[in-house]
Amino acid sequence: MISMKCYLTIDFGSTYTKLTAIDLVGERILATAKDITTVEDDIMIGFDKAYEKLVKEIEKEIPISQVEFVDKIACSSAAGGLKMVAIGLVPELTAEAAKKAALGAGARVMKTYSYELNSREMEEIKNSPIDIILLAGGTDGGNKECIIHNARLVVEHDIRKPIIVAGNKAASDEIERIFSEAGLDYYMADNVMPKINKLNVEPAREEIRKVFMNKIIEAKGMKKAESFISGILMPTPAAVLKAAEVLSEGTDEEDGIGDLIIVDIGGATTDIHSIGKGDPSKPGVLLKGLEDPVAKRTVEGDLGMRYSAISLLEAAGTRKIRNYLNDVDKKWDVKGHCNYRHDHIKMVPQTKEEILFDEAMAKVATELSMTRHCGVLECIYTPMGTMFNQSGKDLLNAPYIIGTGGVIVHSENPRGILEAGKFNPAEPIYLKPENPKFMVDKTYILSSMGLLAQKEPDLAIKIMKKYLIEV
Structure with missing residues (x-):
């Protein structure tokens, strides 16, 4: 006898395939599970392993025979997105x-x-x-x-x-x-x-x-997954952006939380999503050039924790990484650590030293990606006095920064990583948030909620409000 109706969302990621079971009546996450994505062989191998784990998690509470997945929807960034x-x-x-x-x-x-x-x-x-x-x-x-x-x-x-x-x-x-x-x-x-x-x-x-949806899925070997799921709805980053939009703007039935920024640090890239108009917040500032979309995403392909570890070092320089390590005496082999991560892309930090270095890299990725994403001021001199041109978005008053991605989710100090994206008085031309609240996607649900929002936006907002944790 069926006693629980659920959605199953699947994210075929470049590294992990992540599954989320959503209890529709209880308006909650019933279970999550993940396993290594196997796009080179058969995408369903990794999926099946993750699904076995998901079933075990569900059966801690209810027999799987009593669960009905009324819909199975997916997003993907496998094989490079x-x-x-x-x-x-x-x-x-x-x-x-x-x-x-x-x-x-x-x-x-x-x-x-x-x-x-x-x-x-x-x-x-x-x-x-x-x-x-x-x-x-x-x-x-x-x-x-x-x-x-x-x-x-x-x-x-x-x-x-x-x-x-x-x-x-x-x-x-x-x-x-x-x-x-x-x-x-x-x-x-x-x-x-x-x-x-x-x-x-x-x-x-x-x-x-x-x-x-129509063309790329076949090229990426996803066709085998379609017999089990309803279809690949969108690329994973688009799902995260959709989650950000619905959480920010709300619906007729469920209030949103207002402007927000999502920092998503991955192995290959750091993505920033911002929702908000970003108009000038200070007097004497004029908008210049092409306006930014309300829902804006930037991708920094040189700021990643593994695949892009060497390019992150090149973008930041050793001094910036040492600053976040408080390495005054230059004891750390910064280049060696970055090279090792580039050569061992599935490395999971175990020692205190490895964790500290990963977090320093994450702070660098957050700082540089936010600098590139936010608006910039340019001083101009006019007969009326000094004025400023603003290119891009003014994010000074953005009330929330939300962190996701492995290094943030598993950190004991995620706030420390996200604070690297705040306004820096030493670089006042970059219009980063001055006093945001910080939240973390501890249960890895943002891409899942973007998928859910396509079908049940009110429910997606309720669950995000419940599961995004302020730090």
Whole structure:
């Protein structure tokens, strides 16, 4: 006899496959489990091992025969996630708008290209390990020659990747004709920047998610999982961003908590998600350049705990890492520790020394990724006196920073890691949060809640409020 109805959410991560059973009536997490992702062989091997662990956890409370999984939904970043290139017209405008659309959809943007491309650039795109091309360029009614030129080059170089077109609408008919005649796999979306400095990224994001679900899953060996689950809904980073949005904004029935920032530190990247308009909070500050989307994501591919340990050292320098280690006497072999982690990507810190070094790396990743994500002030001198231009988001008054990722979740001092992302009076031009509260995703539920929010947003908010722990 069935006595408990549950959702099962699955995150096929690049390192771990994570399962979460959600009790719909009790509005709680019934059980979680994880095991190593096995994308090279058969994605279901790692899943089955994690599922066995999940069943054991559930059966501590209730026989599995009495549990009905009414839906099984998944997200994925296995096999490197979703890799893209973004092509635009002007680097600071449509190319950047295309990049913002791609990042918000959960993609990792390998490179951004601008202006009319040449054959060398097209060959570079053709030979790069990408999944999707985002083709943008020109405001509506503006320059259309550039995007049409680039569309023709894609055909000439026989680049057989899914292409999302999100540029000047005046060029849409011609591009459709070019791609249709060539038999390319293409998708049309509204312009990512219909007017100068005005973003419209959501239509392109939605097309990227559709392509991910329809095409990329098969390429990543996920087809075998589809007989068990309802489908892969989105890339994992998009699920985390969806969780952030619904927790921040709320629904008609359930209040959100307001603006927030999520710091997600992984083995290969550090992702920052921020929800909020980010308008200037101080007098005498003017917005400059392209606006940021309310739901913004940045990915720092050189700031990771394992795969990117060497590039993290290069980005930070030994001095910054030593500062977080309080290593005045330079006793630590900083380079040796980073090299070891790069060469042993599945290393789990055991000794006090290993834990301390991991946490110093995490603080560096938090500090640098927040510096790159937040808005920046530029001092200008006018006849009216000194004023400031703001590029990006003002996050000074952001009330919450939420931490997730292994190094934060397992830390005995997660607040110490997250505090590295706060406003620094020594660098006042970077508009980081001044007095945020800190919360931790101790049960690893953010991607799960992003999936749940697609179906049951009210329930997702209630569970996040219950399980995100203030530290």
